[in-house]
Amino acid sequence: MKRLLSYLLATLFFTLFGNGIKSVQAQDEQTRMFDPTDPVVIYDPANPPELPPAGEVGKWVKTNRLNWNTSSFKCYIYKGIPFRLKYPLNYDTTKTYPLYVFFHGRGEYGSIYDNEYSMAHGGQVHRDAVDKGKFNGFLLYPQNQTGGWSSTYLTIVDQLIEDFLIPQAKVDPFRIFANGLSAGGSATWAFSIKYIKLVAAFTPISSATSSYINGVQNYKYTPIWHFQGGLDVAPTKL
Numbered sequence: 001m002k003r004l005l006s007y008l009l010a011t012l013f014f015t016l017f018g019n020g021i022k023s024v025q026a027q028d029e030q031t032r033m034f035d036p037t038d039p040v041v042i043y044d045p046a047n048p049p050e051l052p053p054a055g056e057v058g059k060w061v062k063t064n065r066l067n068w069n070t071s072s073f074k075c076y077i078y079k080g081i082p083f084r085l086k087y088p089l090n091y092d093t094t095k096t097y098p099l100y101v102f103f104h105g106r107g108e109y110g111s112i113y114d115n116e117y118s119m120a121h122g123g124q125v126h127r128d129a130v131d132k133g134k135f136n137g138f139l140l141y142p143q144n145q146t147g148g149w150s151s152t153y154l155t156i157v158d159q160l161i162e163d164f165l166i167p168q169a170k171v172d173p174f175r176i177f178a179n180g181l182s183a184g185g186s187a188t189w190a191f192s193i194k195y196i197k198l199v200a201a202f203t204p205i206s207s208a209t210s211s212y213i214n215g216v217q218n219y220k221y222t223p224i225w226h227f228q229g230g231l232d233v234a235p236t237k238l
Contacts, residue, residue, distance in 0.1 A: 008188075020137070033058075033059065033076070033164075033168070034090065034165075034169040036074070037214055038074045040070075040073075040075055041060075041073065041075065043063045044061075044063040045113075046211070049061050049215075052078075054140060057076055057077070057164055058076065058078075058114075059074075060075040060115070061113060062084070063114045064116060065116040065117045066116055066117070066120060066123075068124050070084070070119055070127075073085065073086045073119065073139065074086070074087070078156065078159075079156045079159070080112065080145075080156075081112075081142050081156050081157070082115040082142075082143045083121065083140060083160070084140075084141040084143075085138060085139070085140055085141075085169075086126075086130055086138065088130065088136050088137050089131060089133055093097035094168045096171065096172040097170060097175075098138070098171075098172055098176070099138045099161065099165065099171045099172070099176045099177070100126065100135065100139050100140065101142070101161070101178045101179070102119075102122060102123075102126070102140070102180075102184070103142070103180030103184030103191070104118040104137070104141070104143070104181075105121065105181050105182035105184045105185075106148065106182055107142070107147070109119070109146060109147040110144055110146060112143075114143075115143040117139050118142075118143045121138045121181055126139050138169065140161075140165070142157050148183055149183060149184065149186070149187030149190065151190075151194075154191045154194060154195075155189065158195050158198065162198065163197065174200060174202055176199055176200055177201050177203075178186045178203075179202065179205070180204060180205065180207075181205035181206055181207075182206050182207065183207075185204035185227075186207040186209075188202050188204040188205075188207065188235075189202075189207060192219070192222070192224075193212070193218070196219050200222070200223075201223070201224070202225075203226070204226055204227070206229070206232045
């Protein structure tokens with residue numbers, strides 16, 4: 001009788017709490033996905049990496065394209081978008097940190113294995129700012145494969161931030177900043193307007209169009225610093 005009672009109690013426990021235990025274990029595994037000590041692996045066409053299961057973040061590879069060392073930007077991939085992530089200086093998982101998202105321009109796109117050129121403009125300066133303690137936060141460089149940032153791309157970047165980086169990497173949801181140039185400047189506008197409750201401030205570069213006036217009431221309280229030089233011709237100045 002005691003054995004039967006123990007069996008019934010054990011069955012009831014796992015019925016009620018088993019899924020919760022599995023959920024915690026799955027979250028722990030994903031948390032370990034974001035590790036500032038991750039090695040940076042060079043892409044080998046003869047031995048390509050396996051994509052992670054659908055809906056999960058996976059460790060990834062890079063192709064050398066730049067003349068400076070990008071190895072402090074770790075390599076990951078999510079839903080077909082490779083991204084580089086630099087951790088804060090002296091990263092502490094008991095604290096939260098701001099996140100700086102950079103959208104590259106049309107000329108810096110590449111395949112899922114060619115994810116270094118996205119950092120050609122600004123990446124070295126941003127890296128040095130973190131390493132020298134001028135910005136104590138994350139740097140996120142997503143990479144697209146077409147040159148343009150479609151709504152689908154932007155949705156995936158939002159999911160990456162909200163579903164993974166905020167709860168697991170300890171990004172501060174109230175200190176997320178967006179920046180980008182040219183096509184990435186347009187993406188900065190589109191992303192920040194679409195997810196206005198997510199983005200605390202944004203600084204688009206060379207991407208001015210009158211269409212951004214529409215809906216200005218929705219983001220009139222969000223700090224925006226827009227850059228459009230007189231020599232910018234793609235797009236032309238207003």
